Amino acid sequence: MIPELGQYALILSLCLSALLAVVPMVGATVGNTLMMNYARPLAMGMFFFLVISILCLGYSFVVDDFSVVYVATNSNTLLPWYFKISAIWGGHEGSLLLWVVILSGWTVAVAVKSKNLPLEIISRVLGVMGIIGVGFILFTLMTSSPFDRHLPQFPAEGGDLNPLLQDIGLIIHPPMLYMGYVGFSVAFAFAIAALLTGRLDSAWARWSRPWTTIAWAFLTLGIALGSWWAYYELGWGGWWFWDPVENASFMPWLIGTALVHSLAVTEKRGVFKSWTVLLAIFAFSLSLLGTFLVRSGVLTSVHAFASDPDRGYFILALLVITIGGSLILYAVKAGNVKSESSFALLSRESLLLVNNILMVVSAMMVLLGTIYPLIVDALGWGKISIGPPYFNSLFVPLMLLVAGFLGIGVASRWRETSVSFLLKQLWLPAVASVIAGLLSQYLYAGEFTWVVAGVMTLVFWVVFCNAMDIWKKISGRSSLKAGLAGMSRSYFGMILAHAGFAVAVVGVVMVTTYNEERDLRMAPGEVLSFNEYQFEFLGAKKVQGPNYSSDMGVIRVLYRGEIYGELHPEKRFYPARGNVMTEADIDPGLFRDLYVALGEPLGNGAWAVRVQHKPFVRWLWLGGLLMTAGGLLAATDPRYRKQARRDAARAAA
Amino acid sequence: MNPKRKQRLIIVLFIVFGAATAVGLSMYALNQNINLFYSPTDIVDNKAPEGTRIRAGGMVVEGSVIRDTQSLNVMFDMTDYANSVTVSFTGILPDLFREGQGIVAQGAMNSDGVFEAVEVLAKHDENYMPPEVAEALEKAGKMPDQMRAKGAE
Numbered sequence: 001m002i003p004e005l006g007q008y009a010l011i012l013s014l015c016l017s018a019l020l021a022v023v024p025m026v027g028a029t030v031g032n033t034l035m036m037n038y039a040r041p042l043a044m045g046m047f048f049f050l051v052i053s054i055l056c057l058g059y060s061f062v063v064d065d066f067s068v069v070y071v072a073t074n075s076n077t078l079l080p081w082y083f084k085i086s087a088i089w090g091g092h093e094g095s096l097l098l099w100v101v102i103l104s105g106w107t108v109a110v111a112v113k114s115k116n117l118p119l120e121i122i123s124r125v126l127g128v129m130g131i132i133g134v135g136f137i138l139f140t141l142m143t144s145s146p147f148d149r150h151l152p153q154f155p156a157e158g159g160d161l162n163p164l165l166q167d168i169g170l171i172i173h174p175p176m177l178y179m180g181y182v183g184f185s186v187a188f189a190f191a192i193a194a195l196l197t198g199r200l201d202s203a204w205a206r207w208s209r210p211w212t213t214i215a216w217a218f219l220t221l222g223i224a225l226g227s228w229w230a231y232y233e234l235g236w237g238g239w240w241f242w243d244p245v246e247n248a249s250f251m252p253w254l255i256g257t258a259l260v261h262s263l264a265v266t267e268k269r270g271v272f273k274s275w276t277v278l279l280a281i282f283a284f285s286l287s288l289l290g291t292f293l294v295r296s297g298v299l300t301s302v303h304a305f306a307s308d309p310d311r312g313y314f315i316l317a318l319l320v321i322t323i324g325g326s327l328i329l330y331a332v333k334a335g336n337v338k339s340e341s342s343f344a345l346l347s348r349e350s351l352l353l354v355n356n357i358l359m360v361v362s363a364m365m366v367l368l369g370t371i372y373p374l375i376v377d378a379l380g381w382g383k384i385s386i387g388p389p390y391f392n393s394l395f396v397p398l399m400l401l402v403a404g405f406l407g408i409g410v411a412s413r414w415r416e417t418s419v420s421f422l423l424k425q426l427w428l429p430a431v432a433s434v435i436a437g438l439l440s441q442y443l444y445a446g447e448f449t450w451v452v453a454g455v456m457t458l459v460f461w462v463v464f465c466n467a468m469d470i471w472k473k474i475s476g477r478s479s480l481k482a483g484l485a486g487m488s489r490s491y492f493g494m495i496l497a498h499a500g501f502a503v504a505v506v507g508v509v510m511v512t513t514y515n516e517e518r519d520l521r522m523a524p525g526e527v528l529s530f531n532e533y534q535f536e537f538l539g540a541k542k543v544q545g546p547n548y549s550s551d552m553g554v555i556r557v558l559y560r561g562e563i564y565g566e567l568h569p570e571k572r573f574y575p576a577r578g579n580v581m582t583e584a585d586i587d588p589g590l591f592r593d594l595y596v597a598l599g600e601p602l603g604n605g606a607w608a609v610r611v612q613h614k615p616f617v618r619w620l621w622l623g624g625l626l627m628t629a630g631g632l633l634a635a636t637d638p639r640y641r642k643q644a645r646r647d648a649a650r651a652a653a
Numbered sequence: 654m655n656p657k658r659k660q661r662l663i664i665v666l667f668i669v670f671g672a673a674t675a676v677g678l679s680m681y682a683l684n685q686n687i688n689l690f691y692s693p694t695d696i697v698d699n700k701a702p703e704g705t706r707i708r709a710g711g712m713v714v715e716g717s718v719i720r721d722t723q724s725l726n727v728m729f730d731m732t733d734y735a736n737s738v739t740v741s742f743t744g745i746l747p748d749l750f751r752e753g754q755g756i757v758a759q760g761a762m763n764s765d766g767v768f769e770a771v772e773v774l775a776k777h778d779e780n781y782m783p784p785e786v787a788e789a790l791e792k793a794g795k796m797p798d799q800m801r802a803k804g805a806e
Contacts, residue, residue: 236745365679387759610745
């Protein structure tokens with residue numbers, strides 16, 4: 001009964017989103033206030049019924065209703081309750097339901113938070129969200145309903161959640177990632193609404209900017225969580241594989257980063273307007289492409305789940321409609337856009353344009369590497385794959401350029417910046433960063449590696465240029481307190497995000513260069529010496545978990561001859577699906593992780609053991625967290641609300 | 654040409670030049686890093702180059718896995734049910750590596766006709782067959798019926 005209720009609620013939400021897609025849009029076109037006023041209630045109704053729908057699915061999981069196919073495939077009576085909840089998005093059908101729930105959540109958030117926006121704009125924005133809702137709810141209902149039943153006979157026991165997904169990382173990673181993915185639909189909806197209304201101005205950028213920044217922050221967090229999850233859960237200590245599914249989330253992030261910067265220029269200076277719109281369209285289109293790549297089964301990936309091609313065609317059709325429709329609209333309308341100001345060749349505008357170009361080029365190169373094998377396959381030229389060296393050889397230099405320009409961009413001024421001004425501002429950070437870069441690398445490694453020293457120089461360059469900017473702002477004021485009080489929240493957000501970028505780069509370069517890894521056979525009592533650490537294998541013992549049995553290795557770690565602690569990597573067996581799972585044990589630290597995983601038993605109590613020493617690996621995710629915090633801080637700047645009220649008053653007048 | 658147009662021209666040229674360089678470098682990097690996929694039948698027919706990094710995939714033959722007792726070396730046969738090829742790998746195999754399971758391996762052929770793998774991939778999902786392997790099996794006309802049934806689900 002409850003699953004039928006969920007299905008029914010899903011159908012109702014489809015009807016409401018269809019109304020939302022039509023009524024306010026028509027109202028905005030013919031100028032009918034009554035019709036436009038329907039936008040907010042319809043958005044809330046759609047959200048309400050989708051929440052009921054996902055609650056029904058959650059209920060079916062909690063009470064172990066195995067007559068529901070999706071529950072029977074992804075749950076088990078022995079599964080702890082929190083994994084039963086997170087199993088809602090453990091498979092294709094449920095994660096799609098989560099997708100639309102989050103979409104409607106964003107829609108309602110826009111509806112509630114936009115009291116100051118002109119009715120015409122808001123009804124169009126919500127209308128576009130409604131259109132997207134129709135597409136995806138229809139997709140869920142037609143190809144992948146999570147409420148289908150196993151009738152008349154259903155299994156007494158469920159097939160269990162994939163053990164890889166029985167983890168805290170999976171509880172939070174997909175919702176965060178989807179918050180980001182789907183959040184770009186808001187930026188997209190604002191862009192389309194602006195094109196339809198013909199009102200592409202700074203006010204529009206101001207309205208859409210906090211939404212875009214929040215979506216970007218969530219996407220950053222989602223990607224960082226995904227990388228962290230892969231690191232400790234897949235059992236081989238990798239943190240980024242250039243896997244198509246990872247790329248699928250990374251491309252919208254790159255375009256989203258460009259969009260966040262481009263929106264800043266549009267808001268402050270009233271230029272780059274049509275470019276910003278184009279980026280908003282691309283960011284959302286790449287989110288859709290990501291959904292297509294992950295859900296259609298066209299890819300060979302470490303993430304691939306069994307899936308069926310009909311779903312792929314459906315999303316492909318959605319993708320074509322979205323990209324095609326919005327680009328046609330763009331082609332028709334964007335030609336009328338006029339810039340509100342001009343800028344010199346050397347100015348903050350130009351430097352942000354360079355950032356945009358570098359980000360877009362990076363995204364295109366990731367896109368090329370991701371879909372090239374698909375194109376080759378579709379043309380029947382054979383099966384190929386593109387290895388990580390392709391991505392690394394292009395992505396690394398591009399990001400180093402980004403770091404270099406970032407410092408100059410922060411120091412530069414809007415409108416026009418002279419070379420002599422820049423030199424005066426930047427010679428000190430430049431010298432300091434070269435010294436700090438060389439010194440830190442030498443002190444850490446005891447020898448010179450030019451590549452690392454160069455990258456560290458750029459890292460310090462980013463940090464020092466931002467610090468210089470802060471200092472400049474404070475020194476102009478009477479006191480430190482007055483200086484800090486004079487800075488806006490979005491300024492702090494920017495500084496934090498830039499620091500996060502620098503921190504993440506440190507993580508990447510250090511762990512890539514100084515990572516040490518040994519796979520070997522260890523019999524009980526054998527000792528492996530590794531840097532200043534020694535690992536003594538004491539054997540493996542049997543341990544029983546709630547829904548698995550496990551061989552737990554015991555490894556004693558010695559640091560410079562002193563006992564440091566014990567690590568307990570596990571090899572788990574989940575009988576429900578007959579799965580074997582490696583559970584690595586990690587001793588985390590700010591400056592290094594010790595990572596130990598068990599391979600297979602090799603007889604006589606000996607095991608294959610993987611031991612890794614990973615310097616600075618935590619900095620990768622720390623950087624992601626800083627960027628997220630920066631984004632959230634910037635998006636909640638009270639200035640947006642105040643300005644929005646003023647803009648609305650002006651629009652009404 | 655007025656200064657504004659000149660400035661625009663410089664920007665446009667900069668973008669065009671940048672984009673061209675980027676595309677050129679991308680295509681170069683792409684060509685350097687393409688790994689072609691070969692089925693066991695292709696390899697037995699000597700279609701696969703020796704010493705070049707390639708991908709190969711198939712099903713692990715039941716009973717063929719031989720582990721060295723003193724090191725992490727593993728030898729096993731990989732088949733598309735028409736032909737099979739011996740794979741040698743040193744290291745820790747993924748959790749889902751099992752006899753009778755579809756896998757994809759990266760590596761190169763050595764002069765003895767053994768595929769020396771540097772990486773072995775098996776999938777999260779036990780019902781999942783890598784598309785390359787499925788196609789290789791279809792081509793060899795040896796797709797097991799129960800697998801096809803699963804694929805159609």
